Amino acid sequence: NAGVTQTPKFQVLKTGQSMTLQCAQDMNHEYMSWYRQDPGMGLRLIHYSVGAGITDQGEVPNGYNVSRSTTEDFPLRLLSAAPSQTSVYFCASSRGYSGNTIYFGEGSWLTVV
């Protein structure tokens, strides 16, 4: 049971480039989300999904797109990378939308130069 799997682990982008961070979970969880973690700050929610075909914005959605075509996958797309998007990104999932244990992936370290 792999849990929540994120790829790539590390990525360096040039300003203006686009890329997709992949996230997959094998626990049949309805709820999936993306966070970013910056030094000295708590995790901040970028986008989330309560099921296939349903996505919504979190606290810091600008510059990011998501889609949820299957229960298992929830990719995060950076449309035109900016240095301010240098961060560590975590994908998370949970069974249901409310109050359940949230499982995080191992993180993706992104540097935009």
Add this chain to the structure above:
Amino acid sequence: KNQVEQSPQSLIILEGKNCTLQCNYTVSPFSNLRWYKQDTGRGPVSLTIMTFSENTKSNGRYTATLDADTKQSSLHITASQLSDSASYICVVSPSYNNNDMRFGAGTRLTVKP
């Protein structure tokens, strides 16, 4: 202003000693409070979840307490081990929805032999 404040920012203790980490929050209303452990370079892992009706929850050598009246929580680690070296994150939710969580910046604990 961050609604979840953790103290201290960092802490160094000797192996075998106990320690207590603090979390003060201003989130209102209050639904539940979670503690996560995050090893360096890894994703957060859930330790405990407490609702407003619970004032203590244990997970092995980890014991979380909650005082909803004073809006304070603490995480007590007993008989510390080298593997306890990690960041500990307090997360408070005003509702039961998983997209509505407020993360603290964490306390960095180092356990030395």
